[in-house]
Amino acid sequence: MQSSLPYEEKELLTRIAEGDATIYPYLHDTYYNSLVYFSLSIIPDQQQAEDIAVDSLVKLWQLPTHFETTGKLKSYLFTLVRNASLNYLKHLRVRERSESTLSGTDVLVDSRMEALIVESDLMRLVHQEIARLPASYREVVELLYIEDLSSAEAAEKLGISMENLRQRKGRAIKELKNELLRKGFSELLLSVLFF
Amino acid sequence: MASEDFHDINMALLDPVAPLLHKLLAGEPLSAEELLLLQEWQERSSDNKALLDRLEMSAAVQDMLKKWYAIEKNREEKKLLGMHRVHQLTPPIHTRVHFLRRRFVRYAAAGLLLLGTGAYLWTLRQHREPSLAHASSAETIAPGRDGAVLTLADGSRVVLDSMGNGVIANQQGVPVSLQNGQLAYGPISSSGEEMVYNTISTPRGRQFKVLLPDGSKVWLNAASALRYPTAFTGKDRRVTLEGEAYFEIAKNAAMPFKVAVGNTTEVEVLGTSFNINSYKNESTIKTTLLEGVVRLHAYQQSQTLKPGQQVSITPSKEKMEPAHEADPEQVMAWKNGLFKFDDASLPEVMRELERWYDIEVTYAKGIPPIRFGGEINKQNTLQDVLQILEESNVHFKLEQGRKLVVMP
Numbered sequence: 001m002q003s004s005l006p007y008e009e010k011e012l013l014t015r016i017a018e019g020d021a022t023i024y025p026y027l028h029d030t031y032y033n034s035l036v037y038f039s040l041s042i043i044p045d046q047q048q049a050e051d052i053a054v055d056s057l058v059k060l061w062q063l064p065t066h067f068e069t070t071g072k073l074k075s076y077l078f079t080l081v082r083n084a085s086l087n088y089l090k091h092l093r094v095r096e097r098s099e100s101t102l103s104g105t106d107v108l109v110d111s112r113m114e115a116l117i118v119e120s121d122l123m124r125l126v127h128q129e130i131a132r133l134p135a136s137y138r139e140v141v142e143l144l145y146i147e148d149l150s151s152a153e154a155a156e157k158l159g160i161s162m163e164n165l166r167q168r169k170g171r172a173i174k175e176l177k178n179e180l181l182r183k184g185f186s187e188l189l190l191s192v193l194f195f
Numbered sequence: 196m197a198s199e200d201f202h203d204i205n206m207a208l209l210d211p212v213a214p215l216l217h218k219l220l221a222g223e224p225l226s227a228e229e230l231l232l233l234q235e236w237q238e239r240s241s242d243n244k245a246l247l248d249r250l251e252m253s254a255a256v257q258d259m260l261k262k263w264y265a266i267e268k269n270r271e272e273k274k275l276l277g278m279h280r281v282h283q284l285t286p287p288i289h290t291r292v293h294f295l296r297r298r299f300v301r302y303a304a305a306g307l308l309l310l311g312t313g314a315y316l317w318t319l320r321q322h323r324e325p326s327l328a329h330a331s332s333a334e335t336i337a338p339g340r341d342g343a344v345l346t347l348a349d350g351s352r353v354v355l356d357s358m359g360n361g362v363i364a365n366q367q368g369v370p371v372s373l374q375n376g377q378l379a380y381g382p383i384s385s386s387g388e389e390m391v392y393n394t395i396s397t398p399r400g401r402q403f404k405v406l407l408p409d410g411s412k413v414w415l416n417a418a419s420a421l422r423y424p425t426a427f428t429g430k431d432r433r434v435t436l437e438g439e440a441y442f443e444i445a446k447n448a449a450m451p452f453k454v455a456v457g458n459t460t461e462v463e464v465l466g467t468s469f470n471i472n473s474y475k476n477e478s479t480i481k482t483t484l485l486e487g488v489v490r491l492h493a494y495q496q497s498q499t500l501k502p503g504q505q506v507s508i509t510p511s512k513e514k515m516e517p518a519h520e521a522d523p524e525q526v527m528a529w530k531n532g533l534f535k536f537d538d539a540s541l542p543e544v545m546r547e548l549e550r551w552y553d554i555e556v557t558y559a560k561g562i563p564p565i566r567f568g569g570e571i572n573k574q575n576t577l578q579d580v581l582q583i584l585e586e587s588n589v590h591f592k593l594e595q596g597r598k599l600v601v602m603p
Binding site: 019021024025026028029032033036037040046050053054057058061062069070071072074075078079109110111112113114115117118119120121122123124125126127129134135136142145146158159160164 | 256257520588
């Protein structure tokens with residue numbers, strides 16, 4: 001279950017400063033995915049990126065801080081994740097003694113970081129758009145577009161006929177406002193139909 | 196990390212960018228001001244320009260989304276981990292809610308039915324009820340369990356609540372017995388008797404299983420009633436349902452099984468298992484077929500269902516919708532000891548809680564537009580369930596007399 005209503009900014013920041021445990025779920029739902037996404041652009045291991053994201057959020061309770069704006073909070077969290085991810089890379093490199101594979105990535109310029117924050121914000125919006133589709137269409141989009149199943153596999157997984165799947169695909173495309181996603185999805189459907 | 200290399204990124208400058216890109220992708224028109232803002236953003240760095248280029252390639256976007264979904268998959272699990280760690284860091288006053296999640300682990304299957312021993316009269320609980328009004332509002336509200344009231348042909352009532360096994364009544368030569376919390380009817384000892392009807396009803400907070408005289412099984416959800424003859428004679432087997440029940444009908448081609456729902460709907464069964472949800476405070480009557488074949492009759496129309504299909508009937512509009520695919524797991528969740536929500540509105544969730552926890556729900560300031568998805572074990576106390584729901588930023592106040600107020 002994902003939180004949908006924002007806390008009032010001021011109340012949120014006060015509660016962080018007070019070390020109020022009950023806001024963790026809200027903060028997690030708001031920032032966790034973006035932080036992992038960001039970390040994964042620095043390090044290759046998703047499990048490690050997940051741990052780094054949780055560590056960074058929990059840090060707000062280890063070092064209660066009063067942020068003036070949610071923007072400052074966000075930039076603090078992303079900075080923590082960046083530093084932890086780069087640190088992890090260094091450890092990895094020492095352990096593996098292979099400098100060649102990872103050189104260059106341990107410097108992350110601010111502009112790259114900013115672009116990644118925008119990218120993860122955008123993914124959140126597109127994901128929300130898919131999540132708002134009625135369940136039967138959403139499943140079709142997710143199986144074909146995200147999980148790369150064939151039409152036959154998707155129909156079997158959903159326990160529906162190929163005809164039914166085709167109908168749902170058509171309706172899902174109509175429902176999806178997102179031009180780009182719609183284009184990608186239609187191309188995919190086309191290739192499936194021709195196959 | 197010894198020292199935090201703290202960068203103060205100007206989020207005020209970044210935050211508007213993603214919504215604008217999203218708008219652009221959705222083909223919505225941008226204002227001149229918005230276009231200018233995007234233009235400036237794009238020119239600020241080669242990284243920004245590169246991102247914009249990648250957004251024009253559907254394969255690249257697909258990869259980005261896949262990455263996001265892979266992260267989303269573990270979000271809930273990692274949230275529990277984070278909550279646990281935060282609770283350990285905060286002083287006891289915050290840990291009063293403790294880490295309840297461990298108990299929310301779903302039970303593999305039923306496990307709910309046929310529990311408990313010893314006699315416990317539901318009526319006793321009712322007598323005790325008024326004193327609850329004086330209890331503190333922090334009282335724990337326990338989940339529902341097995342129990343029902345059997346109304347015999349002569350109108351007398353027997354309270355069945357996890358009581359002992361044995362014959363509890365005799366209806367015109369048909370012994371009625373209770374076995375492990377399940378009601379069963381014996382075979383007819385003399386034929387040609389006139390039909391004798393019994394009604395089994397569950398109050399809120401109880402569910403019950405009945406074995407009908409023909410061997411069919413019926414699981415009755417809370418706040419529901421089933422009326423049936425103690426022996427099936429004649430050309431069909433007819434029962435009447437209010438509320439929700441799951442049926443597993445014994446095959447008998449010569450004697451179709453018919454469930455009347457309300458005054459308008461009849462479900463004709465040909466050896467099969469299916470679920471009917473016909474609560475009066477839900478807007479539609481939903482019939483879902485799990486196995487076999489059923490035929491629905493309503494408003495001079497009829498429709499045959501295939502396994503996995505569901506048909507909704509809306510009495511207020513005197514309308515029967517065409518069959519559509521349903522999620523059997525969601526439909527059968529109640530029988531398997533779970534609440535399962537898929538994009539459910541808050542009132543939908545609350546009506547289920549009212550029936551299972553025997554509470555009255557009111558809304559202090561309108562109905563928050565939140566939608567829920569996920570599973571919750573029905574064996575949790577009400578407080579545990581509310582705590583899970585509160586993670587979605589909806590708040591509750593439990594008042595005396597089992598009244599629950601939804602706060603904004």
